[in-house]
Structures are given as structure tokens and as C-alpha cells.
Amino acid sequence: MGKGSRGAGDLPVAPSSDRFGMRQSLMPLDYPDPELTSDLIRLRKWTYNDLPCVEAAGTDPKIPQGTTVPPLYTEEEGRAFIERQWGRQIGGQGLSMAVADAGTNEAKGLVFLGLGRIRGHCRLGYWLIPAARRQGLGTDAIGLASRWVLTATDVHRLVAEVEPSNVGSLALLRKCGFTEEGLLRSWLWIEDELFDATQFSLLRTDLM
Numbered sequence: 274m275g276k277g278s279r280g281a282g283d284l285p286v287a288p289s290s291d292r293f294g295m296r297q298s299l300m301p302l303d304y305p306d307p308e309l310t311s312d313l314i315r316l317r318k319w320t321y322n323d324l325p326c327v328e329a330a331g332t333d334p335k336i337p338q339g340t341t342v343p344p345l346y347t348e349e350e351g352r353a354f355i356e357r358q359w360g361r362q363i364g365g366q367g368l369s370m371a372v373a374d375a376g377t378n379e380a381k382g383l384v385f386l387g388l389g390r391i392r393g394h395c396r397l398g399y400w401l402i403p404a405a406r407r408q409g410l411g412t413d414a415i416g417l418a419s420r421w422v423l424t425a426t427d428v429h430r431l432v433a434e435v436e437p438s439n440v441g442s443l444a445l446l447r448k449c450g451f452t453e454e455g456l457l458r459s460w461l462w463i464e465d466e467l468f469d470a471t472q473f474s475l476l477r478t479d480l481m
């Protein structure tokens with residue numbers, strides 16, 4: 274296990290917090306060690322070699338709308354995107370990992386675990402470049418990342434918010450065992466417009 278991460282049975286004593294658990298998460302997430310792998314993918318730290326993946330992600334207009342992927346790719350913007358991914362971990366906001374092909378190591382997508390202000394809560398984000406979809410990579414990426422964060426860190430509740438019209442994302446979360454909790458009305462800001470979101474969760478106890 275990497276420096277700064279810990280097993281579920283090795284939790285630090287919680288510092289004082291109010292009765293709603295509202296305080297910054299205890300510890301930043303570190304990259305999983307050993308790396309999370311399946312037959313199809315590995316989840317790893319972003320590198321500057323991943324610029325083609327950032328460029329390809331920007332060709333699906335939906336991705337730049339909901340993320341910081343540059344809509345108009347330049348090498349400078351691509352490098353800045355990758356540096357922002359490193360910064361998530363360094364700044365304690367969470368962990369952004371590249372979803373890379375297990376054989377070639379080529380980056381095909383992203384999975385993000387974002388720490389919330391409530392103790393033990395985490396938000397999930399993900400995308401795959403268009404050419405890598407419908408091949409099971411999303412299932413493996415979400416399966417690996419969610420199981421790891423709920424069992425190897427002090428996160429106990431992982432949530433994902435999805436536009437109700439995003440059938441691929443809804444299918445992916447259901448396949449990965451997430452429970453639909455309900456509709457959050459006027460919840461998501463996408464380019465100055467408000468959208469409803471369907472909220473899903475996966476709990477540590479769901480894995481037992």
C-alpha cells in the first residue's frame with residue numbers, strides 16, 4: 274500500500290468534527306500500490322505520453338462540457354490538463370487516474386475519485402475516449418476503482434451523479450452494482466445551464 278494510504282482496519286482516530294461529520298477528509302488519497310489491473314486495463318498515474326488521449330477526449334463535446342478537458346486541443350492545453358490531474362492528488366482533492374490499455378499502456382480514459390467535505394464520502398467521475406467505448410473498459414475501471422477506494426481507504430460511501438439521458442453511464446453504474454437513490458433536481462451546472470441528475474451510490478457495506 275502506498276505512502277499516505279491505509280487499510281480499512283488501520284484507520285486513524287477521527288479528529289473532532291461536528292455531528293454531521295462536516296470537515297475535510299482525513300487523509301489525501303495516494304495512488305494504489307500495487308497498481309489496479311484487470312485483463313483489459315490498468316489504472317495508473319497520468320504522464321505526458323497521454324496527450325493523444327486528452328486530444329481524443331475533447332472530440333466528444335460532452336466531455337469538455339462537464340470536465341476540464343480542453344475543447345480545442347493544443348499541446349500546451351493538453352499538458353496543463355495532465356498537470357491538473359497530478360494536482361488533484363497533491364492538493365488532497367482526490368485521485369485522477371488514467372485508464373490505460375493493459376497490453377499497450379495507451380491511455381483510453383479517466384477515472385476520478387473526489388473527496389468530499391463530509392467524512393468518508395467520495396464522488397466518482399469517469400470518461401472513455403469514443404474509440405474505446407462498449408468494450409468493457411468502463412466496467413473494469415469503475416469496478417476496480419470503486420472496490421479499492423471502499424476497501425483500502427477510509428471512504429465508505431461513493432456517489433455518482435448522472436444526467437438521466439446518459440444511457441451509457443446509467444447502464445455502467447447499474448452493472449457495477451451501484452444503487453439508484455433518486456433524482457436531484459436542477460443539480461448539475463453544465464456551461465451555465467442547470468440539469469437534473471440521477472444520484473447513485475455504492476457503499477462499503479454493499480461489498481460485504
Ligand SMILES: CC(C)(COP(=O)(O)OP(=O)(O)OC[C@H]1O[C@@H](n2cnc3c(N)ncnc32)[C@H](O)[C@@H]1OP(=O)(O)O)[C@@H](O)C(=O)NCCC(=O)NCCS
Nearest residue numbers: 399400401406407408409410411412435440441442444445
Ligand atoms: C459512460 C461510459 C464511461 C461507458 O463506458 P464503456 O466502457 O463504454 O462501458 P462498458 O463497455 O463497460 O459497458 C458497461 C455496460 O453499459 C452498457 N452501455 C455502455 N454504453 C452504452 C450505451 N451508449 N447505450 C446503452 N448501453 C450502454 C454496455 O452494454 C454494458 O452493459 P452490458 O455488459 O450489460 O451489455 C462511456 O460511454 C463514456 O465515456 N461516455 C462519455 C462520458 C460520460 O458520459 N461519462 C460519465 C459522466 S456521468
